[in-house]
Amino acid sequence: MALRHVVNLSLFGVAFAQSVRGHATMASNFVFRQLFDTKSSTYTYLLGDAESKDAVLIDPVIEHAKRDAQLVKDLNLNLKFAINTHMHADHITGTGELKKLTNCKSVISKASGAKADIHIDESDVIEFGTHKLRVFSTPGHTNGCVTYYIPEQGMAFTGDALLIRGCGRTDFQEGNSTNLYENVHGKIFSLPDETILYPAHDYKGMMSTTVDEEKRLNPRLTKSLSEFVEIMENLNLAYPKMIDKALPANKACGLYDLPEEYQT
Amino acid sequence: MALRHVVNLSLFGVAFAQSVRGHATMASNFVFRQLFDTKSSTYTYLLGDAESKDAVLIDPVIEHAKRDAQLVKDLNLNLKFAINTHMHADHITGTGELKKLTNCKSVISKASGAKADIHIDESDVIEFGTHKLRVFSTPGHTNGCVTYYIPEQGMAFTGDALLIRGCGRTDFQEGNSTNLYENVHGKIFSLPDETILYPAHDYKGMMSTTVDEEKRLNPRLTKSLSEFVEIMENLNLAYPKMIDKALPANKACGLYDLPEEYQT
Numbered sequence: 001m002a003l004r005h006v007v008n009l010s011l012f013g014v015a016f017a018q019s020v021r022g023h024a025t026m027a028s029n030f031v032f033r034q035l036f037d038t039k040s041s042t043y044t045y046l047l048g049d050a051e052s053k054d055a056v057l058i059d060p061v062i063e064h065a066k067r068d069a070q071l072v073k074d075l076n077l078n079l080k081f082a083i084n085t086h087m088h089a090d091h092i093t094g095t096g097e098l099k100k101l102t103n104c105k106s107v108i109s110k111a112s113g114a115k116a117d118i119h120i121d122e123s124d125v126i127e128f129g130t131h132k133l134r135v136f137s138t139p140g141h142t143n144g145c146v147t148y149y150i151p152e153q154g155m156a157f158t159g160d161a162l163l164i165r166g167c168g169r170t171d172f173q174e175g176n177s178t179n180l181y182e183n184v185h186g187k188i189f190s191l192p193d194e195t196i197l198y199p200a201h202d203y204k205g206m207m208s209t210t211v212d213e214e215k216r217l218n219p220r221l222t223k224s225l226s227e228f229v230e231i232m233e234n235l236n237l238a239y240p241k242m243i244d245k246a247l248p249a250n251k252a253c254g255l256y257d258l259p260e261e262y263q264t
Numbered sequence: 265m266a267l268r269h270v271v272n273l274s275l276f277g278v279a280f281a282q283s284v285r286g287h288a289t290m291a292s293n294f295v296f297r298q299l300f301d302t303k304s305s306t307y308t309y310l311l312g313d314a315e316s317k318d319a320v321l322i323d324p325v326i327e328h329a330k331r332d333a334q335l336v337k338d339l340n341l342n343l344k345f346a347i348n349t350h351m352h353a354d355h356i357t358g359t360g361e362l363k364k365l366t367n368c369k370s371v372i373s374k375a376s377g378a379k380a381d382i383h384i385d386e387s388d389v390i391e392f393g394t395h396k397l398r399v400f401s402t403p404g405h406t407n408g409c410v411t412y413y414i415p416e417q418g419m420a421f422t423g424d425a426l427l428i429r430g431c432g433r434t435d436f437q438e439g440n441s442t443n444l445y446e447n448v449h450g451k452i453f454s455l456p457d458e459t460i461l462y463p464a465h466d467y468k469g470m471m472s473t474t475v476d477e478e479k480r481l482n483p484r485l486t487k488s489l490s491e492f493v494e495i496m497e498n499l500n501l502a503y504p505k506m507i508d509k510a511l512p513a514n515k516a517c518g519l520y521d522l523p524e525e526y527q528t
Binding site for chain 1: 297298299300301302308328331335338339468469470471472477480481
């Protein structure tokens with residue numbers, strides 16, 4: 001009751017029309033969707049250019065390749081690249097299935113050691129329409145981890161290098177705590193404070209963070225390097241349950257050596 | 265390899281600084297976070313004003329009240345209102361717990377029949393800082409369902425009235441298929457096509473949609489009224505497993521009559 005008619009609604013209607021136009025201008029031709037896989041708690045990201053229709057998917061999951069291809073179609077986009085931030089150990093990448101369902105090319109870092117149509121490396125730029133994803137090499141969780149940064153939108157996709165109030169484990173797959181710490185501090189934390197960070201996973205229902213928040217609040221990465229290394233050495237995590245299926249499949253871009261249940 | 269150095273990186277650095285500044289201006293003082301509860305597949309939304317620090321939470325879930333209050337604190341916000349889109353049947357609202365953890369007031373529609381500090385109705389406006397949420401009454405899933413619309417951002421929070429490629433069930437809690445159809449068409453679909461719609465739930469890992477997409481692609485609501493009513497009458501859904509715990513608790517804003525496991 002107390003809130004009723006705080007604003008004159010006829011005036012509100014006018015402001016509304018103006019601000020929606022303003023918003024449409026601000027949003028320009030950038031299309032963005034975050035998607036989720038509940039089984040592995042993986043986030044997939046669709047980024048597109050509404051004019052050229054070119055789109056990219058970051059970290060697709062095999063079980064959702066059809067969902068993702070359908071969304072690309074629903075939004076009248078053409079999938080140009082299906083990209084991974086690294087060779088995942090907890091799920092099978094959707095890039096192989098997406099190559100069957102669309103005309104996309106698969107992309108992963110050269111340092112990952114995985115097959116793909118295109119291998120990227122530090123300072124490369126992936127273009128879709130007028131938009132540009134800049135590649136930062138951020139190894140530590142694995143040797144091939146990269147962060148994709150889209151400066152115009154103030155967004156970065158950090159894979160498992162930096163998670164929300166956490167980071168990827170460093171106890172398998174060439175994990176190296178010192179490298180992870182130095183790359184997060186040297187590269188991700190050097191982005192503008194307001195940069196929105198989108199990780200490959202979250203396990204608590206959080207979906208994004210910012211450079212500012214993680215610099216202030218990350219319980220591991222706000223520590224000194226030596227304290228960080230000690231924390232990472234004492235996590236005592238279980239053996240990753242999907243790793244023996246995921247790595248052989250992901251080495252081949254999710255296309256070959258698929259476990260029986262994924263073969264189509 | 266093919267992508268390497270498509271853009272001259274020294275020039276890119278300059279463009280980057282400019283566009284990040286541009287983005288900071290565009291984003292203005294609006295803070296936004298989507299949050300998820302995996303158990304009930306419920307989305308919670310935090311909206312804030314970075315200058316006045318006033319914030320609102322839409323559809324908080326009791327199990328995540330501490331997470332949500334911590335995020336409010338991490339972002340240096342003050343929670344003014346904890347709001348529900350309707351009296352939920354699948355989870356217990358977090359509004360009661362949030363009233364204990366913060367100084368917020370609880371808000372729900374008058375038509376819901378639930379207790380709250382503030383009852384809202386059609387055309388009310390909820391203010392936080394310079395931002396305004398406009399209330400649309402959109403009954404059909406329940407009598408008290410509302411949609412919260414923030415015109416300046418081109419966003420609407422549709423609760424269970426409209427889901428992504430779906431809608432809330434209409435077979436319990438005063439459900440009425442004709443009302444739901446007419447309110448979605450008359451109110452939500454009358455918003456600008458580019459309006460981003462954030463539902464109370466999704467079960468397939470999708471997080472948002474737009475008016476345009478649902479007008480084109482919603483498998484139920486693109487049908488005629490009579491076809492829609494027939495579809496809704498033949499869903500044969502299971503009895504909601506949480507309803508007998510959730511409704512009594514939610515009638516009291518999640519504060520009283522809590523099942524034993526939630527009592528603090």
